[in-house]
Amino acid sequence: MPAPSALPDFFNQLRPRIAGELRTDAFYRTLYSTDASLYQVMPYGVLLPKTVDDVQAALELAARYRIPIVPRTAGTSLAGQAVNEALVIDFTSHLNRILEVNAEERWVRVQPGVVLDHLNQYLRPFDLQYGPDPASSNRAALGGIVANNATGSHSIVYGMTADHVLETDVILADGTRTRFGFLNPAELDAKHTRGDFEGSLYRKIRATLENPANISAIREGTPRHWRRCGGYNVERLLGDGNFSYRLPQDTR
Ligand SMILES: Cc1cc2nc3c(=O)[nH]c(=O)nc-3n(C[C@H](O)[C@H](O)[C@H](O)COP(=O)(O)OP(=O)(O)OC[C@H]3O[C@@H](n4cnc5c(N)ncnc54)[C@H](O)[C@@H]3O)c2cc1C
Missing domain, CATH: 3.30.43.10 (Uridine Diphospho-n-acetylenolpyruvylglucosamine Reductase, domain 2)
Known part of the structure; x- marks a missing residue:
């Protein structure tokens, strides 16, 4: 082209x-x-x-x-x-820093260019490691690991990357910044009423997930094995039928 x-x-x-x-x-x-x-x-x-x-x-x-x-x-x-x-x-040249570790709550905040092996080396003294272990971990960095929903040979123990992401700071396609993470029902409602691009995303997702035809397509069409990284993982948003945006590992 x-x-x-x-x-x-x-x-x-x-x-x-x-x-x-x-x-x-x-x-x-x-x-x-x-x-x-x-x-x-x-x-x-x-x-x-x-x-x-x-x-x-x-x-x-x-x-x-x-x-x-x-x-x-x-x-x-x-x-x-x-x-x-x-x-x-x-993102790997400069935006490659580990920003914060909370050993007690067992979370870490990183920039997307952090290489997974470097992160795990850094976490070792805290007796912590990032679970999902793609075989490319000596090169692969967290931006790509999150976007690909990567995992590795210990996936039965640790699950997929999507099971471990608590929040992401993102820049949307219109250039605005926001944070995706756990929302309580009031916060979620507030997102839907926003007049901006972010609000339109929440409204589109809700409309998609409230449509009974989509619900049955998701329930019936989602492959019955958990180690998948294709598609949009929309079944995670469907939860038990209520619209839960809570991620499985988020115990806060
Ligand atoms: C030898 C080898 C072994 C592998 N083994 C595994 C394995 O065991 N398990 C596995 O899951 N995969 C594996 N892979 C595939 C790949 O290495 C992983 O999926 C890895 O997580 C990709 O990370 P990356 O840093 O190379 O991402 P990239 O290839 O650079 O990017 C991956 C995706 O993430 C997007 N992305 C990157 N940064 C951002 C950002 N900041 N914001 C938004 N999107 C972003 C990119 O646009 C792209 O769509 C392997 C690959 C090789 C070559």
Whole structure:
């Protein structure tokens, strides 16, 4: 496909707004044109964000100029998730810090570029480890692990990544920031009444999950084995029929 005609304007607007690097040269684009899959697709450019504000600026402008983006960490995905005709945003260069550990409550807050083995090394003195253990853990980073819902050979013990994520700080497709996590019923209702893009997402999800045809399609169509990472995992939102956004491991 030809590159979007707005691409030069997008790059020109983005460059002065970021502290990190924006690379559009053939060398960098070629480097990021492959991942561990069999696909090779040349990206439009590569952003190495230094701050979360850099990422937000990229998403805001990408929405305005309608430029596709692909977040990326280690690129060890096997199905082409980390390559596309898009602006690739690589979180591993700078946004790779462990921000907070709460050993008593057994949670950790990390940036997406933290490599799983580094995290587990860091947690060892606390007698803790992150359970799901993809075989690529010496390279794979938490951004990709969460997005792929990764797990590994001890999945029977530890479950999937989705069983261990308590909250995510996200930037939505319109460039706004929010946090996804446990909501009590009042908080959930408040989300639905918001007039912004986030509110529209909650309303669409509720409408989808309240539709009886969808409920039976989800109940009947979801494969009866738990180690799956394809699809949208909507059965987790269906719960016991009440709309529970609570994740299984969240004991708070
Ligand atoms: C040798 C080998 C062994 C493997 N073994 C396993 C295994 O045992 N179990 C398993 O589950 N998988 C396995 N994989 C697949 C892959 O390594 C894992 O799924 C891993 O979690 C991907 O992490 P990554 O950092 O490489 O992510 P990437 O490949 O860089 O990205 C994965 C996805 O996450 C998205 N993403 C990345 N960062 C963000 C972000 N900040 N925000 C939003 N989305 C983001 C990307 O767009 C992409 O869709 C293996 C792969 C290889 C090559």
